Amino acid sequence: MKPRIRIEEAVKNFGHVQALKGASLEVQPGEVVLIIGPSGSGKSTLLRSVNRLERLSSGHIWIDDDRVTGPKADIRRIREEVGMVFQSFNLFPHLKVLDNISLGPRNVKRTAKAAAEEKSRALLKKVGLSDKEQAWPEQLSGGQQQRVAIARALAMEPKVMLFDEPTSALDPEMIKEVLDVMLALAQEGMTMLVVSHEMGFARAAADKVVFMDEGQIVEVGPPDQLFSSPTEERTQRFLKHIL
Amino acid sequence: MAAIDQPAKGTRIEVTDGALLPIKSERGILNSWRVTFVFSIVMLAILFFFYEEPYSQIVFVVAKGIPITFSVTVFAILGSIFIGLFAGLGQISRLRIVNLIAGVYIELIRGIPLLVQLIFIYYALGRFFKIEGTIAAIIALSICYGAYMGEIFRAGIQSIPKGQMEAALALGLSRGQAMRLVILPQTVKIILPAIGNEFIAMLKDSSLVSVIALRDILRRGREYIARTFLSLETMAIVALVYLVITLVLSKLVAILEDRMKTSET
Numbered sequence: 001m002k003p004r005i006r007i008e009e010a011v012k013n014f015g016h017v018q019a020l021k022g023a024s025l026e027v028q029p030g031e032v033v034l035i036i037g038p039s040g041s042g043k044s045t046l047l048r049s050v051n052r053l054e055r056l057s058s059g060h061i062w063i064d065d066d067r068v069t070g071p072k073a074d075i076r077r078i079r080e081e082v083g084m085v086f087q088s089f090n091l092f093p094h095l096k097v098l099d100n101i102s103l104g105p106r107n108v109k110r111t112a113k114a115a116a117e118e119k120s121r122a123l124l125k126k127v128g129l130s131d132k133e134q135a136w137p138e139q140l141s142g143g144q145q146q147r148v149a150i151a152r153a154l155a156m157e158p159k160v161m162l163f164d165e166p167t168s169a170l171d172p173e174m175i176k177e178v179l180d181v182m183l184a185l186a187q188e189g190m191t192m193l194v195v196s197h198e199m200g201f202a203r204a205a206a207d208k209v210v211f212m213d214e215g216q217i218v219e220v221g222p223p224d225q226l227f228s229s230p231t232e233e234r235t236q237r238f239l240k241h242i243l
Numbered sequence: 244m245a246a247i248d249q250p251a252k253g254t255r256i257e258v259t260d261g262a263l264l265p266i267k268s269e270r271g272i273l274n275s276w277r278v279t280f281v282f283s284i285v286m287l288a289i290l291f292f293f294y295e296e297p298y299s300q301i302v303f304v305v306a307k308g309i310p311i312t313f314s315v316t317v318f319a320i321l322g323s324i325f326i327g328l329f330a331g332l333g334q335i336s337r338l339r340i341v342n343l344i345a346g347v348y349i350e351l352i353r354g355i356p357l358l359v360q361l362i363f364i365y366y367a368l369g370r371f372f373k374i375e376g377t378i379a380a381i382i383a384l385s386i387c388y389g390a391y392m393g394e395i396f397r398a399g400i401q402s403i404p405k406g407q408m409e410a411a412l413a414l415g416l417s418r419g420q421a422m423r424l425v426i427l428p429q430t431v432k433i434i435l436p437a438i439g440n441e442f443i444a445m446l447k448d449s450s451l452v453s454v455i456a457l458r459d460i461l462r463r464g465r466e467y468i469a470r471t472f473l474s475l476e477t478m479a480i481v482a483l484v485y486l487v488i489t490l491v492l493s494k495l496v497a498i499l500e501d502r503m504k505t506s507e508t
Contacts, residue, residue: 051413053409053412053413076415076416076417077415079412079413079414079415080414080415082413083413084409084410084413086406086409086410088404088406090404090406090407090409090410091410092407092410092411092425092429093429094428094429094432103414103416103424103425104414104415104416107416107420107424108414108415108416108420149410152414153413153414156414156415
Protein backbone atom coordinates (compact mmCIF):
# COMPACT_ATOMS: atom_id res chain seq x y z
CA MET A 1 0.00 0.00 0.00
CA LYS A 2 1.13 3.51 -0.74
CA PRO A 3 1.94 5.47 2.40
CA ARG A 4 -0.21 8.50 3.22
CA ILE A 5 2.73 10.38 4.70
CA ARG A 6 6.27 9.70 3.57
CA ILE A 7 9.17 11.54 5.17
CA GLU A 8 12.58 11.01 3.63
CA GLU A 9 15.85 12.09 5.22
CA ALA A 10 14.36 15.17 6.85
CA VAL A 11 17.02 17.65 7.95
CA LYS A 12 16.28 20.94 9.66
CA ASN A 13 18.86 23.46 10.78
CA PHE A 14 18.09 26.35 13.08
CA GLY A 15 21.24 28.41 12.75
CA HIS A 16 23.96 26.15 14.13
CA VAL A 17 21.56 23.79 15.83
CA GLN A 18 20.44 20.77 13.88
CA ALA A 19 16.92 19.90 15.01
CA LEU A 20 16.45 17.08 12.53
CA LYS A 21 19.35 14.96 11.33
CA GLY A 22 17.88 12.87 8.57
CA ALA A 23 14.66 11.40 9.91
CA SER A 24 12.62 9.06 7.72
CA LEU A 25 9.15 7.79 8.47
CA GLU A 26 6.12 6.35 6.71
CA VAL A 27 2.54 6.50 7.87
CA GLN A 28 -0.01 4.29 6.10
CA PRO A 29 -3.60 5.40 5.49
CA GLY A 30 -5.63 4.90 8.64
CA GLU A 31 -2.58 4.43 10.80
CA VAL A 32 -2.13 6.15 14.14
CA VAL A 33 1.52 6.92 14.85
CA LEU A 34 2.75 8.33 18.13
CA ILE A 35 6.05 10.16 18.37
CA ILE A 36 7.77 10.22 21.77
CA GLY A 37 11.14 11.49 22.86
CA PRO A 38 12.88 13.93 25.20
CA SER A 39 12.35 17.66 24.74
CA GLY A 40 14.56 19.03 22.02
CA SER A 41 14.61 15.71 20.21
CA GLY A 42 12.99 17.27 17.13
CA LYS A 43 9.60 15.59 17.36
CA SER A 44 7.58 18.80 17.08
CA THR A 45 9.82 20.06 14.29
CA LEU A 46 9.22 16.84 12.38
CA LEU A 47 5.47 17.13 12.87
CA ARG A 48 5.41 20.78 11.86
CA SER A 49 7.35 19.99 8.71
CA VAL A 50 4.53 17.81 7.46
CA ASN A 51 2.29 20.82 6.74
CA ARG A 52 5.32 23.04 6.20
CA LEU A 53 4.95 25.25 9.23
CA GLU A 54 8.66 24.49 9.29
CA ARG A 55 10.57 24.29 6.04
CA LEU A 56 13.07 21.48 5.85
CA SER A 57 16.69 22.34 5.13
CA SER A 58 16.90 19.17 3.07
CA GLY A 59 14.95 15.98 2.57
CA HIS A 60 11.45 15.44 1.29
CA ILE A 61 7.94 14.88 2.52
CA TRP A 62 5.03 13.53 0.51
CA ILE A 63 1.38 13.37 1.39
CA ASP A 64 -0.03 10.80 -1.00
CA ASP A 65 1.25 12.09 -4.35
CA ASP A 66 1.79 15.69 -3.28
CA ARG A 67 5.32 16.67 -2.46
CA VAL A 68 5.05 19.10 0.44
CA THR A 69 8.69 20.13 0.16
CA GLY A 70 8.69 20.88 -3.55
CA PRO A 71 9.33 24.46 -4.59
CA LYS A 72 6.12 24.50 -6.61
CA ALA A 73 4.00 22.71 -4.03
CA ASP A 74 0.49 24.10 -3.73
CA ILE A 75 0.92 24.29 0.02
CA ARG A 76 -2.49 25.81 0.68
CA ARG A 77 -4.30 22.93 -0.99
CA ILE A 78 -2.12 20.45 0.88
CA ARG A 79 -2.82 22.18 4.19
CA GLU A 80 -6.55 21.92 3.53
CA GLU A 81 -6.13 18.17 3.70
CA VAL A 82 -3.91 18.18 6.78
CA GLY A 83 -5.58 19.17 10.02
CA MET A 84 -3.46 20.37 12.90
CA VAL A 85 -4.05 20.59 16.62
CA PHE A 86 -1.66 22.62 18.76
CA GLN A 87 -0.47 22.36 22.32
CA SER A 88 -1.83 25.83 23.11
CA PHE A 89 -5.13 25.30 21.22
CA ASN A 90 -4.72 28.56 19.28
CA LEU A 91 -8.44 29.18 18.97
CA PHE A 92 -9.24 32.58 17.50
CA PRO A 93 -10.24 34.63 20.55
CA HIS A 94 -12.20 37.24 18.58
CA LEU A 95 -14.58 34.64 17.14
CA LYS A 96 -17.26 32.60 18.84
CA VAL A 97 -16.87 28.84 18.93
CA LEU A 98 -19.10 28.23 15.91
CA ASP A 99 -17.28 30.87 13.85
CA ASN A 100 -13.92 29.40 14.83
CA ILE A 101 -14.99 26.13 13.29
CA SER A 102 -16.69 27.52 10.18
CA LEU A 103 -13.93 30.05 9.35
CA GLY A 104 -11.87 27.54 7.36
CA PRO A 105 -14.66 26.02 5.28
CA ARG A 106 -16.17 29.42 4.52
CA ASN A 107 -12.98 31.13 3.46
CA VAL A 108 -10.91 28.30 2.03
CA LYS A 109 -13.55 26.02 0.55
CA ARG A 110 -16.02 28.88 -0.02
CA THR A 111 -18.80 26.87 1.58
CA ALA A 112 -22.03 28.83 2.04
CA LYS A 113 -22.59 30.21 5.53
CA ALA A 114 -25.61 28.02 6.35
CA ALA A 115 -23.95 24.82 5.15
CA ALA A 116 -20.70 25.59 6.95
CA GLU A 117 -22.52 26.30 10.19
CA GLU A 118 -24.59 23.16 9.94
CA LYS A 119 -21.41 21.17 9.49
CA SER A 120 -19.79 22.99 12.39
CA ARG A 121 -22.72 22.14 14.64
CA ALA A 122 -22.42 18.48 13.71
CA LEU A 123 -18.74 18.56 14.61
CA LEU A 124 -19.45 20.31 17.90
CA LYS A 125 -21.90 17.55 18.70
CA LYS A 126 -19.24 15.01 17.88
CA VAL A 127 -16.80 16.55 20.37
CA GLY A 128 -19.60 16.91 22.92
CA LEU A 129 -19.90 20.68 23.00
CA SER A 130 -23.21 21.36 21.29
CA ASP A 131 -24.24 23.79 24.00
CA LYS A 132 -21.13 25.96 23.49
CA GLU A 133 -21.56 27.15 19.92
CA GLN A 134 -22.21 30.76 20.95
CA ALA A 135 -19.51 30.81 23.64
CA TRP A 136 -16.25 32.75 23.35
CA PRO A 137 -13.09 30.66 23.54
CA GLU A 138 -11.99 32.37 26.76
CA GLN A 139 -15.15 31.13 28.47
CA LEU A 140 -14.17 27.51 27.91
CA SER A 141 -11.92 25.25 29.94
CA GLY A 142 -8.67 24.07 28.40
CA GLY A 143 -10.13 20.67 27.59
CA GLN A 144 -13.14 22.24 25.93
CA GLN A 145 -10.93 24.62 23.93
CA GLN A 146 -8.85 21.74 22.67
CA ARG A 147 -11.97 19.83 21.63
CA VAL A 148 -13.16 22.89 19.70
CA ALA A 149 -9.71 23.08 18.10
CA ILE A 150 -10.07 19.47 16.98
CA ALA A 151 -13.51 20.24 15.54
CA ARG A 152 -12.06 23.27 13.77
CA ALA A 153 -9.41 21.11 12.11
CA LEU A 154 -11.95 18.43 11.19
CA ALA A 155 -14.19 21.02 9.53
CA MET A 156 -11.79 21.07 6.59
CA GLU A 157 -12.38 17.32 6.13
CA PRO A 158 -8.70 16.48 6.29
CA LYS A 159 -7.28 13.10 5.39
CA VAL A 160 -4.46 13.47 7.89
CA MET A 161 -4.51 14.91 11.41
CA LEU A 162 -1.41 16.20 13.16
CA PHE A 163 -1.43 16.59 16.96
CA ASP A 164 1.39 18.57 18.57
CA GLU A 165 1.34 17.65 22.26
CA PRO A 166 -2.43 18.13 22.43
CA THR A 167 -2.75 17.38 26.15
CA SER A 168 0.47 18.91 27.52
CA ALA A 169 -1.13 22.24 28.43
CA LEU A 170 -4.13 20.64 30.12
CA ASP A 171 -4.93 20.03 33.74
CA PRO A 172 -4.95 16.30 34.49
CA GLU A 173 -8.73 16.07 34.85
CA MET A 174 -9.22 17.42 31.33
CA ILE A 175 -6.82 15.15 29.50
CA LYS A 176 -9.26 12.27 29.24
CA GLU A 177 -11.98 14.24 27.46
CA VAL A 178 -9.51 15.23 24.74
CA LEU A 179 -8.02 11.75 24.44
CA ASP A 180 -11.51 10.26 24.13
CA VAL A 181 -12.20 12.48 21.14
CA MET A 182 -8.87 11.48 19.60
CA LEU A 183 -9.58 7.84 20.29
CA ALA A 184 -12.95 8.05 18.53
CA LEU A 185 -11.22 9.70 15.60
CA ALA A 186 -8.65 6.91 15.45
CA GLN A 187 -11.38 4.29 15.47
CA GLU A 188 -13.05 6.00 12.51
CA GLY A 189 -9.90 5.35 10.54
CA MET A 190 -8.33 8.82 10.52
CA THR A 191 -4.64 8.88 9.70
CA MET A 192 -3.01 10.47 12.72
CA LEU A 193 0.50 11.60 13.59
CA VAL A 194 0.66 12.49 17.25
CA VAL A 195 3.46 13.97 19.36
CA SER A 196 2.52 12.95 22.89
CA HIS A 197 3.64 10.98 25.88
CA GLU A 198 0.21 9.65 26.70
CA MET A 199 1.00 5.95 27.15
CA GLY A 200 -2.64 5.02 27.69
CA PHE A 201 -3.60 6.56 24.38
CA ALA A 202 -0.66 4.87 22.69
CA ARG A 203 -1.69 1.44 23.93
CA ALA A 204 -5.34 1.98 23.08
CA ALA A 205 -5.00 3.57 19.66
CA ALA A 206 -1.48 3.65 18.23
CA ASP A 207 -0.36 1.27 15.53
CA LYS A 208 3.23 2.40 15.85
CA VAL A 209 5.27 4.33 18.36
CA VAL A 210 8.32 6.25 17.17
CA PHE A 211 11.08 7.14 19.60
CA MET A 212 13.13 10.18 18.61
CA ASP A 213 16.31 11.49 20.16
CA GLU A 214 18.68 14.24 19.03
CA GLY A 215 16.96 14.78 15.70
CA GLN A 216 16.94 11.14 14.73
CA ILE A 217 14.40 8.35 14.77
CA VAL A 218 15.96 5.81 17.07
CA GLU A 219 13.35 3.11 17.17
CA VAL A 220 9.94 2.29 15.73
CA GLY A 221 7.61 -0.45 16.93
CA PRO A 222 4.14 -1.42 18.07
CA PRO A 223 3.34 0.23 21.42
CA ASP A 224 3.43 -2.93 23.53
CA GLN A 225 6.75 -4.03 22.17
CA LEU A 226 8.39 -0.63 22.27
CA PHE A 227 7.24 0.13 25.79
CA SER A 228 7.95 -3.26 27.34
CA SER A 229 11.01 -4.47 25.44
CA PRO A 230 12.75 -1.69 23.55
CA THR A 231 15.83 -2.83 21.69
CA GLU A 232 17.81 0.41 21.74
CA GLU A 233 19.59 1.52 24.86
CA ARG A 234 18.55 5.16 24.44
CA THR A 235 14.90 4.14 24.27
CA GLN A 236 15.27 2.09 27.42
CA ARG A 237 16.85 5.00 29.26
CA PHE A 238 14.13 7.43 28.17
CA LEU A 239 11.29 5.07 29.06
CA LYS A 240 12.76 4.53 32.51
CA HIS A 241 12.39 8.26 33.07
CA ILE A 242 8.78 8.62 32.04
CA LEU A 243 7.16 5.32 33.05
CA MET B 244 23.95 36.46 39.24
CA ALA B 245 21.69 39.14 37.88
CA ALA B 246 20.21 41.47 40.42
CA ILE B 247 16.59 40.67 41.06
CA ASP B 248 15.35 44.23 41.28
CA GLN B 249 16.64 45.11 37.83
CA PRO B 250 13.86 45.78 35.36
CA ALA B 251 13.23 42.85 33.09
CA LYS B 252 14.85 42.97 29.70
CA GLY B 253 12.56 44.66 27.22
CA THR B 254 10.78 46.76 29.82
CA ARG B 255 9.58 49.89 28.13
CA ILE B 256 8.93 53.24 29.60
CA GLU B 257 5.77 54.41 27.97
CA VAL B 258 5.10 58.08 27.83
CA THR B 259 2.12 58.81 25.67
CA ASP B 260 0.79 62.04 24.39
CA GLY B 261 -2.76 61.33 25.43
CA ALA B 262 -3.93 59.79 28.66
CA LEU B 263 -1.44 59.68 31.51
CA LEU B 264 -0.45 56.23 32.64
CA PRO B 265 -2.32 55.37 35.83
CA ILE B 266 -0.34 55.81 39.03
CA LYS B 267 -1.41 54.20 42.29
CA SER B 268 -1.53 57.41 44.30
CA GLU B 269 -3.83 58.86 41.64
CA ARG B 270 -6.81 56.79 42.74
CA GLY B 271 -8.25 59.35 45.19
CA ILE B 272 -10.73 62.10 44.47
CA LEU B 273 -7.95 64.63 44.14
CA ASN B 274 -6.22 63.21 41.08
CA SER B 275 -4.33 65.39 38.65
CA TRP B 276 -6.83 64.95 35.83
CA ARG B 277 -9.69 66.22 37.98
CA VAL B 278 -7.71 69.13 39.34
CA THR B 279 -6.66 70.25 35.86
CA PHE B 280 -10.12 69.76 34.44
CA VAL B 281 -11.89 71.67 37.20
CA PHE B 282 -9.27 74.41 37.02
CA SER B 283 -9.71 74.90 33.28
CA ILE B 284 -13.51 74.84 33.40
CA VAL B 285 -13.60 77.28 36.31
CA MET B 286 -11.11 79.59 34.62
CA LEU B 287 -13.14 79.60 31.42
CA ALA B 288 -16.36 80.24 33.32
CA ILE B 289 -14.91 83.07 35.37
CA LEU B 290 -13.44 84.80 32.35
CA PHE B 291 -16.58 84.25 30.31
CA PHE B 292 -19.11 85.44 32.90
CA PHE B 293 -17.23 88.01 34.97
CA TYR B 294 -15.00 89.64 32.39
CA GLU B 295 -17.36 89.92 29.48
CA GLU B 296 -15.16 92.43 27.75
CA PRO B 297 -13.24 91.06 25.93
CA TYR B 298 -13.30 87.39 26.98
CA SER B 299 -16.80 86.29 26.02
CA GLN B 300 -16.22 87.73 22.58
CA ILE B 301 -12.90 85.91 22.28
CA VAL B 302 -14.56 82.65 23.31
CA PHE B 303 -17.15 83.01 20.57
CA VAL B 304 -14.55 83.82 17.94
CA VAL B 305 -12.23 81.01 18.94
CA ALA B 306 -15.06 78.47 19.29
CA LYS B 307 -15.85 78.90 15.62
CA GLY B 308 -12.58 77.15 14.94
CA ILE B 309 -13.50 74.03 16.92
CA PRO B 310 -15.43 72.30 14.10
CA ILE B 311 -12.51 72.92 11.74
CA THR B 312 -9.99 71.55 14.20
CA PHE B 313 -12.12 68.46 14.77
CA SER B 314 -12.96 67.74 11.16
CA VAL B 315 -9.35 68.09 10.05
CA THR B 316 -8.24 65.82 12.88
CA VAL B 317 -10.90 63.18 12.18
CA PHE B 318 -10.15 63.02 8.45
CA ALA B 319 -6.41 63.09 8.99
CA ILE B 320 -6.54 60.35 11.60
CA LEU B 321 -8.54 58.17 9.18
CA GLY B 322 -5.96 58.93 6.51
CA SER B 323 -3.10 58.11 8.83
CA ILE B 324 -4.74 54.82 9.88
CA PHE B 325 -5.00 53.89 6.21
CA ILE B 326 -1.36 54.80 5.54
CA GLY B 327 -0.24 53.31 8.84
CA LEU B 328 -1.87 49.98 8.07
CA PHE B 329 0.21 49.66 4.92
CA ALA B 330 3.35 51.01 6.55
CA GLY B 331 2.96 48.50 9.38
CA LEU B 332 2.24 45.59 7.05
CA GLY B 333 5.11 46.74 4.84
CA GLN B 334 7.53 46.54 7.73
CA ILE B 335 6.64 42.95 8.55
CA SER B 336 6.31 41.86 4.94
CA ARG B 337 8.51 39.00 3.85
CA LEU B 338 9.62 41.00 0.82
CA ARG B 339 12.84 42.82 1.59
CA ILE B 340 12.12 45.66 -0.84
CA VAL B 341 8.72 46.32 0.77
CA ASN B 342 10.36 46.39 4.21
CA LEU B 343 12.81 48.90 2.89
CA ILE B 344 10.21 51.23 1.42
CA ALA B 345 8.11 51.17 4.58
CA GLY B 346 11.20 51.55 6.75
CA VAL B 347 12.57 54.50 4.82
CA TYR B 348 9.20 56.25 4.92
CA ILE B 349 9.02 55.86 8.68
CA GLU B 350 12.63 56.94 9.27
CA LEU B 351 12.18 59.93 7.01
CA ILE B 352 9.04 61.16 8.70
CA ARG B 353 10.29 60.62 12.21
CA GLY B 354 13.51 62.45 11.49
CA ILE B 355 11.98 65.74 10.38
CA PRO B 356 10.16 68.20 12.65
CA LEU B 357 6.43 68.06 12.14
CA LEU B 358 6.09 71.74 11.36
CA VAL B 359 8.76 71.54 8.68
CA GLN B 360 7.09 68.51 7.13
CA LEU B 361 3.68 70.07 7.15
CA ILE B 362 4.82 73.23 5.46
CA PHE B 363 6.91 71.29 2.96
CA ILE B 364 4.13 68.85 2.03
CA TYR B 365 1.65 71.70 1.87
CA TYR B 366 3.77 73.66 -0.60
CA ALA B 367 4.73 70.55 -2.54
CA LEU B 368 1.08 69.61 -2.95
CA GLY B 369 0.24 73.19 -3.89
CA ARG B 370 2.96 73.25 -6.56
CA PHE B 371 1.88 70.09 -8.36
CA PHE B 372 -1.83 69.73 -7.69
CA LYS B 373 -4.70 72.15 -7.62
CA ILE B 374 -6.18 71.32 -4.25
CA GLU B 375 -7.79 73.27 -1.50
CA GLY B 376 -5.82 74.28 1.59
CA THR B 377 -7.84 72.19 3.99
CA ILE B 378 -7.44 69.05 1.90
CA ALA B 379 -3.72 69.69 1.60
CA ALA B 380 -3.49 70.06 5.37
CA ILE B 381 -5.38 66.81 5.91
CA ILE B 382 -3.10 64.96 3.47
CA ALA B 383 0.00 66.44 5.08
CA LEU B 384 -1.10 65.45 8.58
CA SER B 385 -2.07 61.96 7.33
CA ILE B 386 1.36 61.40 5.85
CA CYS B 387 3.14 62.63 8.96
CA TYR B 388 1.06 60.61 11.38
CA GLY B 389 0.95 57.57 9.09
CA ALA B 390 4.53 56.81 10.08
CA TYR B 391 3.71 56.72 13.78
CA MET B 392 0.54 54.82 13.06
CA GLY B 393 2.64 52.34 11.08
CA GLU B 394 4.75 51.67 14.15
CA ILE B 395 1.60 51.17 16.21
CA PHE B 396 0.22 48.68 13.69
CA ARG B 397 3.52 46.82 13.51
CA ALA B 398 3.79 46.54 17.28
CA GLY B 399 0.13 45.51 17.51
CA ILE B 400 0.46 42.82 14.86
CA GLN B 401 3.63 41.49 16.42
CA SER B 402 1.97 41.29 19.82
CA ILE B 403 -0.46 38.65 18.53
CA PRO B 404 0.84 35.19 19.51
CA LYS B 405 2.56 33.33 16.66
CA GLY B 406 0.19 30.41 17.10
CA GLN B 407 -2.68 32.47 15.69
CA MET B 408 -1.01 32.82 12.30
CA GLU B 409 0.05 29.18 12.38
CA ALA B 410 -3.46 27.98 13.18
CA ALA B 411 -4.86 30.09 10.34
CA LEU B 412 -2.25 28.86 7.84
CA ALA B 413 -2.76 25.26 8.95
CA LEU B 414 -6.41 25.54 7.93
CA GLY B 415 -5.32 26.43 4.41
CA LEU B 416 -5.89 30.17 4.58
CA SER B 417 -3.53 32.36 2.58
CA ARG B 418 -1.29 34.79 4.44
CA GLY B 419 -3.49 37.66 3.32
CA GLN B 420 -6.66 35.95 4.53
CA ALA B 421 -5.01 35.05 7.82
CA MET B 422 -4.00 38.68 8.28
CA ARG B 423 -7.44 40.02 7.39
CA LEU B 424 -9.59 37.46 9.18
CA VAL B 425 -7.50 36.47 12.17
CA ILE B 426 -4.61 38.83 12.95
CA LEU B 427 -5.93 42.32 12.17
CA PRO B 428 -9.27 42.01 14.00
CA GLN B 429 -7.32 41.15 17.14
CA THR B 430 -4.74 43.86 16.45
CA VAL B 431 -7.31 46.61 16.10
CA LYS B 432 -8.69 45.85 19.52
CA ILE B 433 -5.24 46.06 21.06
CA ILE B 434 -4.19 49.28 19.37
CA LEU B 435 -7.45 51.17 19.85
CA PRO B 436 -6.21 53.10 22.92
CA ALA B 437 -2.97 53.93 21.11
CA ILE B 438 -4.97 55.30 18.19
CA GLY B 439 -7.00 57.32 20.66
CA ASN B 440 -3.79 58.82 22.01
CA GLU B 441 -2.62 59.60 18.50
CA PHE B 442 -5.93 61.37 17.92
CA ILE B 443 -5.29 63.59 20.93
CA ALA B 444 -1.74 64.29 19.85
CA MET B 445 -2.89 65.13 16.36
CA LEU B 446 -5.64 67.40 17.59
CA LYS B 447 -2.96 69.46 19.29
CA ASP B 448 -0.55 69.23 16.36
CA SER B 449 -3.26 70.31 13.95
CA SER B 450 -2.74 73.78 15.40
CA LEU B 451 0.55 73.82 13.47
CA VAL B 452 -1.39 73.76 10.24
CA SER B 453 -3.05 77.02 11.17
CA VAL B 454 0.23 78.62 10.22
CA ILE B 455 -0.60 77.95 6.59
CA ALA B 456 -4.15 77.09 5.80
CA LEU B 457 -6.73 76.37 8.40
CA ARG B 458 -9.07 78.69 10.16
CA ASP B 459 -8.95 76.47 13.20
CA ILE B 460 -8.94 77.39 16.89
CA LEU B 461 -5.46 78.87 16.85
CA ARG B 462 -5.89 80.70 13.54
CA ARG B 463 -9.11 82.35 14.71
CA GLY B 464 -7.29 83.53 17.79
CA ARG B 465 -4.37 84.92 15.80
CA GLU B 466 -6.73 86.73 13.48
CA TYR B 467 -8.45 88.23 16.49
CA ILE B 468 -5.11 89.39 17.89
CA ALA B 469 -4.29 91.02 14.57
CA ARG B 470 -7.45 93.06 14.86
CA THR B 471 -7.40 93.93 18.55
CA PHE B 472 -3.84 93.39 19.81
CA LEU B 473 -5.26 91.51 22.81
CA SER B 474 -2.61 88.83 22.52
CA LEU B 475 -2.39 87.57 26.08
CA GLU B 476 -6.13 87.45 26.63
CA THR B 477 -6.78 85.67 23.35
CA MET B 478 -4.04 83.10 23.78
CA ALA B 479 -5.26 82.33 27.29
CA ILE B 480 -8.66 81.39 25.88
CA VAL B 481 -7.11 79.43 23.00
CA ALA B 482 -5.02 77.45 25.46
CA LEU B 483 -8.00 76.79 27.74
CA VAL B 484 -10.17 75.60 24.85
CA TYR B 485 -7.49 73.14 23.70
CA LEU B 486 -6.97 72.02 27.26
CA VAL B 487 -10.62 71.24 27.92
CA ILE B 488 -10.97 69.31 24.66
CA THR B 489 -7.80 67.33 25.28
CA LEU B 490 -8.71 66.53 28.86
CA VAL B 491 -12.12 65.20 27.87
CA LEU B 492 -10.62 63.08 25.11
CA SER B 493 -7.85 61.70 27.29
CA LYS B 494 -10.46 60.69 29.84
CA LEU B 495 -12.35 58.82 27.14
CA VAL B 496 -9.17 57.00 26.09
CA ALA B 497 -8.43 56.11 29.70
CA ILE B 498 -11.94 54.67 30.09
CA LEU B 499 -11.47 52.71 26.87
CA GLU B 500 -8.16 51.34 28.11
CA ASP B 501 -9.69 50.41 31.43
CA ARG B 502 -12.60 48.62 29.86
CA MET B 503 -10.27 46.59 27.65
CA LYS B 504 -8.18 45.58 30.62
CA THR B 505 -11.19 44.28 32.49
CA SER B 506 -12.52 42.44 29.46
CA GLU B 507 -9.23 40.60 29.18
CA THR B 508 -9.41 39.00 32.60
